[in-house]
Amino acid sequence: MSGDLTSLLSIINTQTSILQSAYAKSNTPFPSIDDSSFNPASSIEMDPQLARTRQLIVAAASQLIASVQPPAEIVQDAALAFVKTSALGFLVDINVPEALKGGNPEGMHVDELGKATGVDPSYIARALRYLSTRHIFTEVSPNVFKHNRNSLLATKSKSLAEVKKDPLRAFEKAPLAAFVGLLADEGMKSGCHLSPHLQNPRAPSPFSLMSGTNTKRYWDILKEPGNEFRDQRFIAMMDGQTEAHPEEIVISGINGNALAQNGVVVELGGNVGTATFRLKKTYPHLKYVVQDLKTGIDAAEVYWKERDAGAVTSGQVSLQVHNFFDPQPVKNAAVYFLHSVLHDWDDPQARKMLSNIRGAAGSNSKLVIFDMLTRYSIKGSKDTDEHSLQVPDPLLANLGIAMPTAMDMSLLMLLGGKGRTRDDFEKLAREAGWKLESVKVDPTVIFSMATLTFSAA
Numbered sequence: 289m290s291g292d293l294t295s296l297l298s299i300i301n302t303q304t305s306i307l308q309s310a311y312a313k314s315n316t317p318f319p320s321i322d323d324s325s326f327n328p329a330s331s332i333e334m335d336p337q338l339a340r341t342r343q344l345i346v347a348a349a350s351q352l353i354a355s356v357q358p359p360a361e362i363v364q365d366a367a368l369a370f371v372k373t374s375a376l377g378f379l380v381d382i383n384v385p386e387a388l389k390g391g392n393p394e395g396m397h398v399d400e401l402g403k404a405t406g407v408d409p410s411y412i413a414r415a416l417r418y419l420s421t422r423h424i425f426t427e428v429s430p431n432v433f434k435h436n437r438n439s440l441l442a443t444k445s446k447s448l449a450e451v452k453k454d455p456l457r458a459f460e461k462a463p464l465a466a467f468v469g470l471l472a473d474e475g476m477k478s479g480c481h482l483s484p485h486l487q488n489p490r491a492p493s494p495f496s497l498m499s500g501t502n503t504k505r506y507w508d509i510l511k512e513p514g515n516e517f518r519d520q521r522f523i524a525m526m527d528g529q530t531e532a533h534p535e536e537i538v539i540s541g542i543n544g545n546a547l548a549q550n551g552v553v554v555e556l557g558g559n560v561g562t563a564t565f566r567l568k569k570t571y572p573h574l575k576y577v578v579q580d581l582k583t584g585i586d587a588a589e590v591y592w593k594e595r596d597a598g599a600v601t602s603g604q605v606s607l608q609v610h611n612f613f614d615p616q617p618v619k620n621a622a623v624y625f626l627h628s629v630l631h632d633w634d635d636p637q638a639r640k641m642l643s644n645i646r647g648a649a650g651s652n653s654k655l656v657i658f659d660m661l662t663r664y665s666i667k668g669s670k671d672t673d674e675h676s677l678q679v680p681d682p683l684l685a686n687l688g689i690a691m692p693t694a695m696d697m698s699l700l701m702l703l704g705g706k707g708r709t710r711d712d713f714e715k716l717a718r719e720a721g722w723k724l725e726s727v728k729v730d731p732t733v734i735f736s737m738a739t740l741t742f743s744a745a
């Protein structure tokens with residue numbers, strides 16, 4: 289990697305002009321950080337071309353910082369990264385984002401926030417100042433803070449009064465706030481046990497070490513008495529994740545129009561079947577089976593009853609209890625579909641899951657995996673996809689987009705799971721009897737999601 293400051297500046301200049309012209313062309317003012325009416329789901333914010341432009345600016349600006357900032361500061365910052373998680377987690381825990389949202393839009397003094405939350409205002413001020421210094425919240429005058437477009441996204445969808453009345457359901461319809469809460473709680477606590485675990489992988493997972501539960505898995509522990517709050521928070525995070533992914537990448541990945549009438553799509557680990565619900569709207573000529581463990585299928589029954597009861601009574605959608613590690617009961621389906629599932633499992637377990645599916649597949653069955661795609665930071669591997677190949681020098685091939693690598697490490701801590709590169713997916717599937725046919729990457733979302741299609745080898 290070169291530290292070519294002039295090239296980095298030139299990328300920033302060119303791409304910033306492209307971004308500004310796009311906003312000018314659509315008569316939309318470029319949103320300031322302080323714009324609390326910002327809508328992250330508006331078409332210009334979601335535009336895939338502009339997503340690429342933004343990624344290039346962020347990559348070049350980050351690399352510029354890494355090139356000019358004294359190395360000791362970079363290492364200190366990295367060592368102190370946990371402070372960001374803790375500070376944001378604390379404010380989400382005590383409902384500061386909701387208090388600010390319901391208060392004076394020009395800003396609230398920390399004394400008022402202290403009254404609203406019951407917490408010492410000096411602590412609130414320190415956490416808010418730390419985050420304002422990093423562009424999450426804005427300090428408008430000494431000890432007076434307001435939301436900005438970044439902090440707004442950590443706000444729950446309910447008012448402060450509603451959250452206080454029913455804390456168990458505080459995170460409903462607020463997946464990003466749930467994501468913050470979860471990572472600042474079980475995520476960060478598990479992280480403390482990562483190094484001992486990796487030095488002795490036969491020892492319990494970081495999450496098990498943290499929770500003192502030895503070999504039980506994360507989800508099993510969430511279902512235990514006393515963990516209702518964490519369980520509801522996890523559910524709120526997952527519900528939103530599925531709905532947050534643009535439909536197109538999943539829908540086109542299944543390619544349902546090429547499938548015969550009544551062709552069967554089996555969604556494994558589908559939970560309530562949110563992804564299947566989307567597929568059925570686009571491909572009404574197909575049949576669907578949503579599989580999950582009993583708790584997932586119990587919830588799925590309620591979900592479908594409320595949204596599309598006829599689909600289940602007519603037999604178009606079947607809800608079936610199935611464990612990945614048992615033989616797959618639906619033989620010769622047109623598609624076996626894993627939506628945000630494989631990353632929860634290490635290679636031996638994931639291989640077993642794919643082998644079980646292969647055992648039931650026919651010669652024309654497809655395996656479709658929708659998951660995060662981790663990318664190498666350098667070019668020159670056969671894994672390098674078209675997006676990475678178009679990355680201008682001297683940027684990192686993966687544009688330094690941190691989310692897939694961060695999720696890979698978090699999954700390792702919580703579940704013993706794994707974020708995979710295209711090479712990893714290809715190898716794993718090959719060992720289970722599948723051949724990679726195509727990879728479609730969604731450039732718009734921070735998780736860097738992709739749909740990978742495999743045929744029976």
Ligand SMILES: C[S@@+](CC[C@H](N)C(=O)[O-])C[C@H]1O[C@@H](n2cnc3c(N)ncnc32)[C@H](O)[C@@H]1O
Nearest residue numbers: 530557558559580581584610611612627628629
């Ligand atoms: C990360 S969630 C993904 C849910 C859904 N596919 C989505 O994207 O919203 C993983 C799902 O796998 C299910 N699961 C976990 N272990 C399983 C197993 N052994 N067999 C079948 N499903 C399992 C969980 O109940 C959960 O619904």
